[in-house]
Amino acid sequence: xxxxxxxxxxxxxxxxxxxxxxxxxxxxxxxxxxxxxxxxxxxxxxxxxxxxxxxxxxxxxxxxxxxxxxxxxxxxxxxxxxxxxxxxxxxxxxxxxxxxxxxxxxxxxxxxxxxxxxxxxxxxxxxxxxxxxxxxxxxxxxxxxxxxxxxxxxxxxxxxxxxxxxxxxxxxxxxxxxxxxxxxxxxxxxxxxxxxxxxxxxxxxxxxxxxxxxxxxxxxxxxxxxxxxxxxxxxxxxxxxxxxxxxxxxxxxxxxxxxxxxxxxxxxxxxxxxxxxxxxxxxxxxxxxxxxxxxxxxxxxxxxxxxxxxxxxxxxxxxxxxxxxxxxxxxxxxxxxxxxxxxxxxxxxxxxxxxxxxxxxxxxxxxxxxxxxxxxxxxxxxxxxxxxxxxxxxxxxxxxxxxxxxxxxxxxxxxxxxxxxxxxxxxxxx
Amino acid sequence: xxxxxxxxxxxxxxxxxxxxxxxxxxxxxxxxxxxxxxxxxxxxxxxxxxxxxxxxxxxxxxxxxxxxxxxxxxxxxxxx
Ligand SMILES: Cc1cc2nc3c(=O)[nH]c(=O)nc-3n(C[C@H](O)[C@H](O)[C@H](O)COP(=O)(O)O)c2cc1C
Numbered sequence: 067x068x069x070x071x072x073x074x075x076x077x078x079x080x081x082x083x084x085x086x087x088x089x090x091x092x093x094x095x096x097x098x099x100x101x102x103x104x105x106x107x108x109x110x111x112x113x114x115x116x117x118x119x120x121x122x123x124x125x126x127x128x129x130x131x132x133x134x135x136x137x138x139x140x141x142x143x144x145x146x147x148x149x150x151x152x153x154x155x156x157x158x159x160x161x162x163x164x165x166x167x168x169x170x171x172x173x174x175x176x177x178x179x180x181x182x183x184x185x186x187x188x189x190x191x192x193x194x195x196x197x198x199x200x201x202x203x204x205x206x207x208x209x210x211x212x213x214x215x216x217x218x219x220x221x222x223x224x225x226x227x228x229x230x231x232x233x234x235x236x237x238x239x240x241x242x243x244x245x246x247x248x249x250x251x252x253x254x255x256x257x258x259x260x261x262x263x264x265x266x267x268x269x270x271x272x273x274x275x276x277x278x279x280x281x282x283x284x285x286x287x288x289x290x291x292x293x294x295x296x297x298x299x300x301x302x303x304x305x306x307x308x309x310x311x312x313x314x315x316x317x318x319x320x321x322x323x324x325x326x327x328x329x330x331x332x333x334x335x336x337x338x339x340x341x342x343x344x345x346x347x348x349x350x351x352x353x354x355x356x357x358x359x360x361x362x363x364x365x366x367x368x369x370x371x372x373x374x375x376x377x378x379x380x381x382x383x384x385x386x387x388x389x390x391x392x393x394x395x396x397x398x399x400x401x402x403x404x405x406x407x408x409x410x411x412x413x414x415x416x417x418x419x420x421x422x423x424x425x426x427x428x429x430x431x432x433x434x435x436x437x438x439x440x441x442x443x444x445x446x447x448x449x450x451x452x453x454x455x456x457x458x459x460x461x462x463x464x465x466x467x468x469x470x471x472x473x474x475x476x477x478x479x480x481x482x483x484x485x486x487x488x489x490x491x492x493x494x495x496x
Numbered sequence: 497x498x499x500x501x502x503x504x505x506x507x508x509x510x511x512x513x514x515x516x517x518x519x520x521x522x523x524x525x526x527x528x529x530x531x532x533x534x535x536x537x538x539x540x541x542x543x544x545x546x547x548x549x550x551x552x553x554x555x556x557x558x559x560x561x562x563x564x565x566x567x568x569x570x571x572x573x574x575x576x
Binding site: 256257258399400401402403405406409433436440441442 | 529533
């Protein structure tokens with residue numbers, strides 16, 4: 067460990083923002099990093115180090131999962147490593163969050179950092195197979211990744227088998243039990259827990275599931291150590307994180323910022339707002355609306371997504387459309403999700419575009435209380451969180467809509483880019 | 497330990513038959529779509545017989561009763 071950081075992170079390079087680690091090569095060269103360049107910059111992944119060393123380093127680094135849950139990666143790795151029998155690693159590159167592009171960007175620009183991280187995690191967990199899962203809709207990317215894996219195999223740098231899979235791309239298909247279920251030959255639908263994947267996953271084996279960005283950080287921690295990792299971010303939220311910025315900001319795109327950066331600072335990285343904002347959606351469709359003016363201390367959390375909503379947009383219409391999409395994406399297994407999320411979406415549609423009576427908000431409040439904790443996965447919980455935050459942050463708009471009907475912006479083109487709210491057909495889950 | 501058993505519902509299996517709410521109204525209600533709402537998962541000794549009957553009555557085995565008395569702290573599990 068503790069390789070020299072000077073070759074990889076040439077500090078005097080003025081093109082590179084201070085916070086760039088994963089995206090350093092991109093800023094320095096302006097192109098994707100191939101295997102030769104990757105090896106020249108970072109050297110080979112230290113897969114030979116003792117099994118416990120990597121889990122230790124990741125734990126001391128304080129790395130938390132970048133797939134949205136924020137679970138401590140080191141602890142998860144240690145748990146899987148400590149279970150009986152050979153393990154399996156899943157790299158989650160599905161990125162079903164519609165407002166996020168970070169995983170796609172990462173896999174395009176630095177695929178070998180992700181692959182290094184997955185292979186290192188496999189070595190540490192005692193796994194001999196890595197499954198890299200990407201959405202079927204991004205088939206060109208999947209092909210490029212398969213070539214990258216072949217190239218590594220020819221170079222003989224991976225001690226484990228790495229397989230690239232293309233899965234159905236529905237919102238809940240990227241949830242970890244859905245990935246496991248698909249890899250086991252079933253539909254990409256979440257399954258009830260326990261057992262969680264770390265107990266019994268692919269082929270009934272203990273399975274370590276991590277987001278691809280999380281794995282890329284693992285690849286750097288394995289080389290430069292936990293202290294280096296902690297030089298960015300705060301003691302509670304160390305490291306850097308990728309965030310996708312969109313909406314009313316100067317330069318929308320994917321940025322790398324210190325973990326725990328205040329939302330305002332993250333927006334500034336993309337040139338700041340282009341108009342006066344009313345709110346920011348933090349964490350995407352699975353996140354919450356934050357009111358503007360922003361709490362200066364509020365950190366950018368969630369699945370690394372920030373959408374800046376301008377004052378001349380209707381937050382209720384945006385939320386109603388997002389909820390309609392989430393409702394369509396239920397795997398239709400659990401009653402409270404299957405009926406509850408669409409009902410809440412219908413209520414919101416009435417609130418945004420219809421003639422809502424005063425009874426509507428009461429009904430919404432009651433229905434929102436009936437979603438959390440009542441599904442095999444946390445899809446209903448996420449939808450409820452988004453809806454509840456909208457009612458709170460846009461409470462003045464709620465009152466106006468109830469009293470006077472839709473506001474003048476309710477029918478404007480949406481700021482959020484919302485995929486088709488079409489429920490997948492039965493055969494589309496496989 | 498105040499209670500010795502805990503109820504849980506497998507919502508992926510549950511079809512909303514509603515028998516559990518009929519047999520164990522002390523703990524289970526129904527939402528507007530007919531699916532069970534667990535008011536309190538903890539089952540005191542006085543209710544275990546009723547709870548067992550409700551578990552047995554579920555046609556799709558979606559209701560579960562697990563002992564909790566002797567288990568100490570539950571280990572935190574990775575979850576989003
Ligand atoms: C409905 C739903 C969708 C999810 N989608 C993703 C996803 O697109 N990508 C991802 O990495 N994790 C997703 N997750 C979280 C995964 O289940 C899992 O916790 C994560 O991949 C673990 O990686 P991490 O510890 O590195 O965050 C989703 C969870 C839920 C409940």
